[in-house]
Amino acid sequence: NLLGHCPPAVVKAVQEQVATLIHVPNTWHMDVQGRWAQMLSDRSFGGQAFFCNSGAEANEAAIKLARLHTPKSKYKIITFQGGFHGRTMGAVTATAQPKYHDGIEPLVAGFTYAPFGDLNAVRERIDDDTCAIMIEPIQGEGGVRIPPEGFLQGLRELCNEHELLLIFDEVQTGCGRTGDWFAYQHFGVEPDIMTLAKALCGGIAGGALMARAEIAPSLRPGMHAATFGGNPIAARAGIATLETMEQEGLLQRAQQLGELFHRRFTELQQECDIIAEVRAVGVMVGIELTVEGAPVVKECLERRLLINCTQGNVIRLLPAMNLTEELAEEGCDLLAAVLKEVAS
Structure with a gap:
């Protein structure tokens, strides 16, 4: 939805x-x-x-x-x-x-x-x-x-x-x-x-x-x-x-959120070597990992962040297009912290 x-x-x-x-x-x-x-x-x-x-x-x-x-x-x-x-x-x-x-x-x-x-x-x-x-x-x-x-x-x-x-x-x-x-x-x-x-x-x-x-x-x-x-x-x-x-102008909002997600995880890629590639078009985001994604999904759920993994190693984000920037940043922070922990 x-x-x-x-x-x-x-x-x-x-x-x-x-x-x-x-x-x-x-x-x-x-x-x-x-x-x-x-x-x-x-x-x-x-x-x-x-x-x-x-x-x-x-x-x-x-x-x-x-x-x-x-x-x-x-x-x-x-x-x-x-x-x-x-x-x-x-x-x-x-x-x-x-x-x-x-x-x-x-x-x-x-x-x-x-x-x-x-x-x-x-x-x-x-x-x-x-x-x-x-x-x-x-x-x-x-x-x-x-x-x-x-x-x-x-x-x-x-x-x-x-x-x-x-x-x-x-x-x-x-x-x-x-x-x-x-x-x-x-x-x-x-x-x-x-x-x-x-x-x-x-x-x-x-x-x-x-x-x-x-x-x-x-x-x-x-x-x-x-x-x-x-x-x-x-x-x-x-x-x-x-x-x-x-x-509510949500098509433009989806574009803005996509740019935010792509920027955040592309920047994270520079310091987190388990990120192989970041792909995003609007609020359809894939973060391909060099490791299995299941532990990331499990740990995120423990922290009340619901994400999804496809093909074994791609974290898929499909958020609502009316997500506030504050919540989007908070979600990025949580996922980034988990990815860093898994990488270490």
């Missing part, structure tokens, strides 16, 4: 909606759902929205839409090593991390994996059966990995050349996390399909697929659905979340 616990505007919106209408099927028109879709469209590349309940559901819809929109002979989707797209069967197959596949084979057919950042490897994997390329613009679970300069643009050009769809999984990067509404705007590369969740509804469960107007109709009525997708409670929460971010 990018707005912290129980953001007042979201709480108020949800309380009002619960007292008015909790749920009706999507066969009924809901003004609030249309308004939410329009707000997302206005802040992104336009197009249309399909609402669901989670990031995994949004990615399943994206996979289905990619196959429906392209000729029947095309079904393969290229994804990337270290990526993460969810734990449902299609999404987990798209996730090129063997630890998530153990014990659930056979996986869904039609996925090909490429090294993250290697454009030549992607080119080699495109064949006559390929319909799409699916990628997180910044890998979250993979260790806050930022793509090499020009890589996403290269994917866009490959998709244009071979008539493939470019899918951006922005479940973790979207809705302001990077200091732009969506990470694709940070990199200046526009996808055909984009998936959203996590921060989308300010703490309420919700997901969305955004697709360009000429692509979206391929997901025909009845072809894909979610009973509670786009329900009025989630819609009101989603609207309140977007409005709060705008009214």
